[in-house]
Amino acid sequence: MPDIRVTPLGAGQDVGRSCILVSIAGKNVMLDCGMHMGFNDDRRFPDFSYITRNGRLTDFLDCVIISHFHLDHCGALPYFSEMVGYDGPIYMTHPTQAICPILLEDYRKIAVDKKGEANFFTSQMIKDCMKKVVAVRLHQTVQVDDELEIKAYYAGHVLGAAMFQIKVGSESVVYTGDYNMTPDRHLGAAWIDKCRPNLLITESTYATTIRDSKRCRERDFLKKVHETVERGGKVLIPVFALGRAQELCILLETFWERMNLKAPIYFSTGLTEKANHYYKLFITWTNQKIRKTFVQRNMFEFKHIKAFDRAFADNPGPMVVFATPGMLHAGQSLQIFRKWAGNEKNMVIMPGYCVQGTVGHKILSGQRKLEMEGRQVLEVKMQVEYMSFSAHADAKGIMQLVGQAEPESVLLVHGEAKKMEFLKQKIEQEFRVNCYMPANGETVTLPTSPSIPVGISLGLLKREMAQGLLPDTRKPRLLHGTLIVKDSSFRLVSSEQALKELGLAEHQLRFTCRVQLHDSRKEQETATRVYSHLKSILKDHCVQHLPDGSVTVESILVQAAAHSEDPGTKVLLVSWTYQDEELGSYLTALLKKGLPQAPS
Amino acid sequence: MKLYCLSGHPTLPCNVLKFKSTTVMLDCGLDMTSTLNFLPLPLVQSPRLSNLPGWSLKDGNAFLDKELKECSGHVFVDSVPEFCLPETELIDLSTVDVILISNYHCMMALPYITEHTGFTGMVYATEPTVQIGRLLMEELVNFIERVPKAQSASLWKNKDIQRLLPSPLKDAVEVSTWRRCYTMQEVNSALSKIQLVGYSQKIELFGAVQVTPLSSGYALGSSNWIIQSHYEKVSYVSGSSLLTTHPQPMDQASLKNSDVLILTGLTQIPTANPDGMVGEFCSNLALTVRNGGNVLVPCYPSGVIYDLLECLYQYIDSAGLSNIPFYFISPVANSSLEFSQIFAEWLCHNKQTKVYLPEPPFPHAELIQTNKLKHYPSIHGDFSNDFRQPCVVFTGHPSLRFGDVVHFMELWGKSSLNTVIFTEPDFSYLEALAPYQPLAMKCIYCPIDTRLNFIQVSKLLKEVQPLHVVCPEQYTQPPPAQSHRMDLMIDCQPPAMSYRRAEVLALPFKRRYEKIEIMPELADSLVPMEIKPGISLATVSAVLHTKDNKHVLQPPPRPAPPPSGKKRKRASDDIPDCQVLKPLLSGSIPVEQFVQTLEKHGFSDIKVEDTAKGHIVLLQEAETLIQIEEDSTHIICDNDEMLRVRLRDLVLKFLQKF
Numbered sequence A: 001m002p003d004i005r006v007t008p009l010g011a012g013q014d015v016g017r018s019c020i021l022v023s024i025a026g027k028n029v030m031l032d033c034g035m036h037m038g039f040n041d042d043r044r045f046p047d048f049s050y051i052t053r054n055g056r057l058t059d060f061l062d063c064v065i066i067s068h069f070h071l072d073h074c075g076a077l078p079y080f081s082e083m084v085g086y087d088g089p090i091y092m093t094h095p096t097q098a099i100c101p102i103l104l105e106d107y108r109k110i111a112v113d114k115k116g117e118a119n120f121f122t123s124q125m126i127k128d129c130m131k132k133v134v135a136v137r138l139h140q141t142v143q144v145d146d147e148l149e150i151k152a153y154y155a156g157h158v159l160g161a162a163m164f165q166i167k168v169g170s171e172s173v174v175y176t177g178d179y180n181m182t183p184d185r186h187l188g189a190a191w192i193d194k195c196r197p198n199l200l201i202t203e204s205t206y207a208t209t210i211r212d213s214k215r216c217r218e219r220d221f222l223k224k225v226h227e228t229v230e231r232g233g234k235v236l237i238p239v240f241a242l243g244r245a246q247e248l249c250i251l252l253e254t255f256w257e258r259m260n261l262k263a264p265i266y267f268s269t270g271l272t273e274k275a276n277h278y279y280k281l282f283i284t285w286t287n288q289k290i291r292k293t294f295v296q297r298n299m300f301e302f303k304h305i306k307a308f309d310r311a312f313a314d315n316p317g318p319m320v321v322f323a324t325p326g327m328l329h330a331g332q333s334l335q336i337f338r339k340w341a342g343n344e345k346n347m348v349i350m351p352g353y354c355v356q357g358t359v360g361h362k363i364l365s366g367q368r369k370l371e372m373e374g375r376q377v378l379e380v381k382m383q384v385e386y387m388s389f390s391a392h393a394d395a396k397g398i399m400q401l402v403g404q405a406e407p408e409s410v411l412l413v414h415g416e417a418k419k420m421e422f423l424k425q426k427i428e429q430e431f432r433v434n435c436y437m438p439a440n441g442e443t444v445t446l447p448t449s450p451s452i453p454v455g456i457s458l459g460l461l462k463r464e465m466a467q468g469l470l471p472d473t474r475k476p477r478l479l480h481g482t483l484i485v486k487d488s489s490f491r492l493v494s495s496e497q498a499l500k501e502l503g504l505a506e507h508q509l510r511f512t513c514r515v516q517l518h519d520s521r522k523e524q525e526t527a528t529r530v531y532s533h534l535k536s537i538l539k540d541h542c543v544q545h546l547p548d549g550s551v552t553v554e555s556i557l558v559q560a561a562a563h564s565e566d567p568g569t570k571v572l573l574v575s576w577t578y579q580d581e582e583l584g585s586y587l588t589a590l591l592k593k594g595l596p597q598a599p600s
Numbered sequence B: 001m002k003l004y005c006l007s008g009h010p011t012l013p014c015n016v017l018k019f020k021s022t023t024v025m026l027d028c029g030l031d032m033t034s035t036l037n038f039l040p041l042p043l044v045q046s047p048r049l050s051n052l053p054g055w056s057l058k059d060g061n062a063f064l065d066k067e068l069k070e071c072s073g074h075v076f077v078d079s080v081p082e083f084c085l086p087e088t089e090l091i092d093l094s095t096v097d098v099i100l101i102s103n104y105h106c107m108m109a110l111p112y113i114t115e116h117t118g119f120t121g122m123v124y125a126t127e128p129t130v131q132i133g134r135l136l137m138e139e140l141v142n143f144i145e146r147v148p149k150a151q152s153a154s155l156w157k158n159k160d161i162q163r164l165l166p167s168p169l170k171d172a173v174e175v176s177t178w179r180r181c182y183t184m185q186e187v188n189s190a191l192s193k194i195q196l197v198g199y200s201q202k203i204e205l206f207g208a209v210q211v212t213p214l215s216s217g218y219a220l221g222s223s224n225w226i227i228q229s230h231y232e233k234v235s236y237v238s239g240s241s242l243l244t245t246h247p248q249p250m251d252q253a254s255l256k257n258s259d260v261l262i263l264t265g266l267t268q269i270p271t272a273n274p275d276g277m278v279g280e281f282c283s284n285l286a287l288t289v290r291n292g293g294n295v296l297v298p299c300y301p302s303g304v305i306y307d308l309l310e311c312l313y314q315y316i317d318s319a320g321l322s323n324i325p326f327y328f329i330s331p332v333a334n335s336s337l338e339f340s341q342i343f344a345e346w347l348c349h350n351k352q353t354k355v356y357l358p359e360p361p362f363p364h365a366e367l368i369q370t371n372k373l374k375h376y377p378s379i380h381g382d383f384s385n386d387f388r389q390p391c392v393v394f395t396g397h398p399s400l401r402f403g404d405v406v407h408f409m410e411l412w413g414k415s416s417l418n419t420v421i422f423t424e425p426d427f428s429y430l431e432a433l434a435p436y437q438p439l440a441m442k443c444i445y446c447p448i449d450t451r452l453n454f455i456q457v458s459k460l461l462k463e464v465q466p467l468h469v470v471c472p473e474q475y476t477q478p479p480p481a482q483s484h485r486m487d488l489m490i491d492c493q494p495p496a497m498s499y500r501r502a503e504v505l506a507l508p509f510k511r512r513y514e515k516i517e518i519m520p521e522l523a524d525s526l527v528p529m530e531i532k533p534g535i536s537l538a539t540v541s542a543v544l545h546t547k548d549n550k551h552v553l554q555p556p557p558r559p560a561p562p563p564s565g566k567k568r569k570r571a572s573d574d575i576p577d578c579q580v581l582k583p584l585l586s587g588s589i590p591v592e593q594f595v596q597t598l599e600k601h602g603f604s605d606i607k608v609e610d611t612a613k614g615h616i617v618l619l620q621e622a623e624t625l626i627q628i629e630e631d632s633t634h635i636i637c638d639n640d641e642m643l644r645v646r647l648r649d650l651v652l653k654f655l656q657k658f
Helices: A077-085 A094-114 A123-131 A214-230 A242-260 A271-281 A288-293 A309-312 A331-340 A359-366 A394-404 A417-431 A458-466 A494-502 A523-537 A580-593 B035-036 B110-116 B125-146 B186-192 B276-292 B302-314 B331-338 B349-356 B365-371 B382-384 B405-412 B430-435 B455-465 B518-524 B592-601 B641-652
Strands: A004-012 A019-024 A026-032 A064-065 A090-093 A131-137 A139-145 A147-152 A160-168 A171-175 A199-203 A234-238 A265-267 A305-307 A317-323 A347-350 A370-373 A377-379 A381-384 A407-412 A432-435 A443-445 A452-457 A479-486 A490-491 A510-520 A541-545 A551-553 A556-562 A569-577 B002-007 B014-020 B024-025 B067-072 B076-079 B098-100 B124-125 B194-197 B204-205 B209-215 B223-228 B233-237 B259-263 B295-298 B324-327 B373-376 B394-395 B419-422 B442-445 B468-472 B497-499 B505-506 B513-520 B529-530 B535-545 B550-554 B604-611 B614-619 B624-630 B632-640
Touching: A004 A090, A004 A171, A004 A199, A004 A381, A019 A160, A019 A171, A019 A242, A026 A147, A026 A160, A064 A077, A064 A147, A077 A094, A077 A123, A090 A094, A094 A123, A094 A131, A094 A271, A094 B349, A123 A131, A123 A569, A123 B331, A131 B233, A131 B382, A160 B076, A199 A394, A214 A317, A214 A347, A234 A331, A242 A265, A242 A271, A242 A305, A242 A317, A309 A317, A309 A331, A317 B592, A331 A347, A331 B550, A347 A359, A359 A370, A359 A381, A370 B405, A407 A417, A452 A458, A458 A479, A458 A490, A458 B513, A458 B535, A479 A494, A490 A494, A490 B513, A510 A580, A510 B641, A523 A541, A523 A551, A523 A556, A523 A580, A556 A580, A569 A580, A580 B641, B014 B233, B024 B209, B035 B430, B076 B430, B098 B110, B098 B209, B110 B186, B124 B125, B124 B209, B125 B186, B125 B194, B125 B331, B276 B302, B276 B405, B276 B419, B276 B442, B302 B324, B302 B365, B324 B331, B324 B442, B331 B373, B365 B373, B394 B405, B419 B430, B430 B442, B497 B505, B513 B535, B518 B550, B592 B604, B592 B614, B592 B641, B624 B641, B632 B641
Parallel strands: A026 A064, A064 A090, A090 A131, A171 A199, A199 A407, A234 A317, A234 A347, A265 A305, A265 A317, A347 A381, A407 A432, A452 A490, A510 B632, B024 B098, B098 B124, B124 B194, B233 B259, B259 B468, B295 B394, B295 B419, B324 B373, B324 B394, B419 B442, B468 B497, B513 B550
Antiparallel strands: A004 A019, A004 A443, A019 A026, A139 A147, A147 A160, A160 A171, A370 A377, A452 B513, A479 A490, A479 B535, A510 A569, A541 A551, A551 A556, A556 A569, B002 B014, B002 B505, B014 B024, B067 B076, B204 B209, B209 B223, B223 B233, B529 B535, B535 B550, B604 B614, B614 B624, B624 B632
C-alpha cells in the first residue's frame, strides 16, 4: 500500500527551525530549512543527518521548498546546501529569493562579527546557495520532474510568503508555511482553492487565540504609543526589518498625519530604506488597495519616519523607534532596550511572537530582572506591552483554511504542544478528519489509495454514456471492456477492439438445446404458441416471430420441428451464443416447463 | 473540433475553438486600420482640416460633401472614427465559455464582445496584460471622448453609394458593422470579467479541458496558450518574440507534441531587422535635433517605447543630446511608466536581477529623476509651460487620427527641419500621413516589430513538430508587394491550413481516447494476463460514474442477497438482465487435448469425426455432439443443463476471454 510519510526535523510541537520532510509517492521533499532563535548551539539548525547517514542529500531529496524569508524558515539554508551539501533545486517565490540572502547575510554578520562564532557559513556560501534557487510565481505549476509538481498559493504573512501544494499523480500535500487569513494594511489574505489534498500541514502559532477585531488592536496600539509620547516617554518597538515593520509604519504614519503629531519616529537599520524599495518593486504582492493606488501614492514612501542613528537613543524627549531584531535577542533593539529599560516613563511594545530563550520571551512572561552577559542584572522598569500583530492565522483562520482546502487529514506544526492539542480536537470534531501533531523526529505515516488513470476509447465511453448517465443504484449497469497494458501505458477498449488490435479472431461458442414438448398441432402453431408465451413473460425483451416460422428473443433463436418418431411431440431447438448464456439457459428451463394451455 | 475565424487581421486575431464540450475564444483583436479612412480629430480647432473641400461624384453630385472631404487627392470620412469589429454573426457569442487573451494589443475588442453579445463566461489573462490593456483602452477612450464630434456619418456606408466611392473607401470591408469606440464604463465592466492567471498555471475548464498560458516573449505578460485534454493538445501561438528585449523569454519547449498549432501574430514587417531599425531611429533623431528640429514619435503608451527609452538612455550622452528635453505625452503616461517597474516576475532575467538589488528594472526611472524625460497627461496644462524646442515628443495615437499626435503634426508639419519617425508597425505610414499632405516635415519609417519572422517560425515549427499548422491565409503566400519572395511565407509539412475572416475550419484530428480513473479496489481485482510479449490484458467489468466530466470506474456491486421472507415471487423476477454481457472469446480448441480432457472428466464412448472445416466430437451416450472449428464451437445437446454447463466450462478452459 502506498503512503505519505511526514517527519518534522524542526517545528514539531515547537516554533522555530521549521524543517519538515515529506515522502509522497516515492518523492522526497524538504519543506523549509529554518534556524531556531532560542538556541546558539547545534540545536539552532535541524539535524540533517536524520535524512541520510552516509548518502548525499542531493540523491535523497527531490527538492527543497522555502515558504518565506523569515529566518526560522530559511536560516539554515546555506548551512544545509553548502556545508552539509545539497545541489538539487530550491524553490521559493521571487520576493523571497530577493530578500532571503539579505537577511541571511544580516544573520551571519551578527553571528560571526558580533558573537565571534567560528565555523559559520560565509557570504560566499550564501551566494552559492542562492544560485541553486529556482523562483516560482503564484499558481504556476512547476514540474520538478516528470511526476512531481508543485504550485504556490498566496499566504499573506510577509511579502512573498507562499503556501505550497506538492503533488504526484492524484496524491497531494499542502504546506502552509506561515499565513494570515485576514488582510491587513499592506498584505492580502491567504487563499487556496478546494484542492482536497491528502494532507494539509498547517502552522498553528496561534492555535488557541481568537484575536479580537484588528481595528481594536490597532486603536489600542496607537493609544498606548500616543499616551507614552504625550508624557514624554520613549517607545521601543522591536521588529524584524521586513514584514510587521512595514505594517506598523503605515499605521503610525497615517496616525501621525491625522493627529498632526511632531514626536520623531525612527527606523533603526539601514535595511529599512532598502526594505521599502522591495515593497515598491514587488507591489503586486501587496493588498488590492495599495496596488490600486500606487501610481498616485506609494504607501511605502514615508514622510514621518526617518532613519535612526545610534546617538539618537540618548536624545531627550519623546520618540518612537522601530528596531531590529524583533525578539530582543541581539542587535540594536536589545541595545536600545538596555538603555531605556530603567525608566518607567518608557514603553516597549512587542508586536509579535517571541521564541523561548529570548529576552523578548522573558519580559513577556513577567520577568523583570534579567541576567545579561557578564553577570549584569538589568532591572526592567519600563512598561512592557504585548500586542499580537504577527500576521499568523488565529484558530478561526486555521479552521477557515482547513475548510477551504478540504484535506483528508491535517498535520500541525509550528506551534506549542499544549495549544496544538486543543486545536487538534477542534479540527477532528468539526471536520471529522484525522489530525496529527508529531514531535521533531517523529514520523507520521498516512496510507493512501490512489486510483489508476487509464485511457478509455472514446467509442466505448460514448456507447456506455449513451445508455444513460445516471447509474441506477438498485441495478447498476456494468461496463465491459478489456484493459490493454503495453509499455506501461494503460488503455481500456471494447472487447471487439482489443481482439482487432491484437489481430485475434473471435471464437464463437454456441449452444443448441433440444426441448421436447407435447403438442400434436402443427409446427407453425407450436411456434406461434411459443411466441405468445414468451412475449407475455419477457416484457422487457425483444421477442419476434419471423416469417420463416422461427421465434427470436434478442439474438436467441427458437425453432419448432416435428419429432421424428412421435407426432404428438414437437422438438424446440433453442440456440444461443455464449454471450447470451444467462438468457439462453433461462429460456430452455422455461420452455421445458411446457406451454400454457391455449385458450380453446 | 472546429475553428471559427472571426477576424481576418493576422496580428489582431479573434478565433473561436470548439474543443470537446467547450467553446473557447482565442483573443479578441480590434482592427483599427479602419480609422485611417477618417479625418484626424484635432485637439485644437484646425482651420486647415475644417476648410477641406467636400467630395462630389464625377457627375458633380455633391450630396455626400458633408460626410466626405478631400485632401490631396484622398477622400476621408468626416466623422467620429470607427473600428472594424470581429465577426459577430458567424457563431452565437453568448455560447462562448471562456476568452483567452494573449497580449494587451489583442484584447482591444473585449468590451464589444463581453458587453453586447450576451457573453456570460470568463476571461483569462495575465496581470500585466490586464493592467497595460486597461491603459491602452483608457487612452483610446480618452482620445476619442475629449474631442466630441457632432457629426456621425452613415450615408456613405450605404452599399449602393459605397460602390461609387474612390479607393480605399470603396474596398473597405463590412463597413456596416463598424462601430464607434466604447465608453470607460464598458471598459471597466469588461475588465471586471477577467480572471488573472500566471504563466504555466493549469486552469481547468469544466473538468473537460485544461488551458495554460506560456510566456511568449513579445510584451510584458504576453502569452501563448495550450488548450489540451489528456489525449489532445492544441497550441495557440500569438505575438511571440525570440529577441531579447524586456519581457521574459518565450517558452518554446511546452509547445511540443501539439496535434494542432494555430499560428498568428507574426511580424508585420518581415524584411526589417528590429535592431537595425532602432539604430536608424536613434541616428535620425539625433540628426534632426542637432539641426534644431523637433522629433515626433507616434507610439502606443507601452511596449516598444520602454525599449526605445532604454536605448536613448544609453545614447543621449554619447550623442550630445543631454540638454534636449524628451516628452512623453499620454493620459496614461505616468501609469505606464510606473507599472513597467512593478512586474519583476514578468521580465527578462537581467531586469529581474536588478529588482533583487533592489533597483528599478527600467532605466527610465533615472531619466525621469534627472529630468531628462518628462511626462504629461496631455498638451494642456503643465506641458504648455514647460514646452521647450527643439525636443523629442513621444505621443499617440500611431494612426495619427486622434490623440495629441494630431496637434504636433499640424504644428510641425510645415517645417522641413522637423521629423516624424514611425516605429509602430500597425499602420501604413503613407496612409497615416495622407490627411496631412502636403507636408514639409521629414518622414522616417523605422518599424520595430519584434514578433517572429518566417525564418524563426520555420525553425520553431521544426523544433516543436506539430501534426498540423493552422494560420491566416496571408501567411501561406508571399506578401502582395513582394510576390517573388517565396521565403516570406510559412513552409511546413503537411502544408498549413489557412483561414480567412468568417470561415469555419474543421480541424483535422479525431479524438480517440478519454481519461478514466480506475478505483483502487477495482484495480486490485483485475488479473492481467500476458497475451503477447510485453502486452497484457485484463477484462474489466465495472460501474461507470461520470461527474463534472470526470469518469471513474468502480467495482461492480456484490449481488444483493436473495430477498428473504415469503414474498410471492413473480415470474419476471427470474428473468436475467440481458445487459449483463459475457466477454468475447478467442483462441482455438485442439481436438486431441479436448478429448483427453473429456476423458479425464469421466466421459467415455467418445467418437471424433473429421469434417471439411474441423471436427465433430460425439458423446454417443449422452446424444450430444460438439462441432469444433477454427473459430467456432457448437455444443448441441438434449435439454440436460448439468451436462451442458460441464461441457461449456471444459470448452472455456481452452479459450481466452476478452
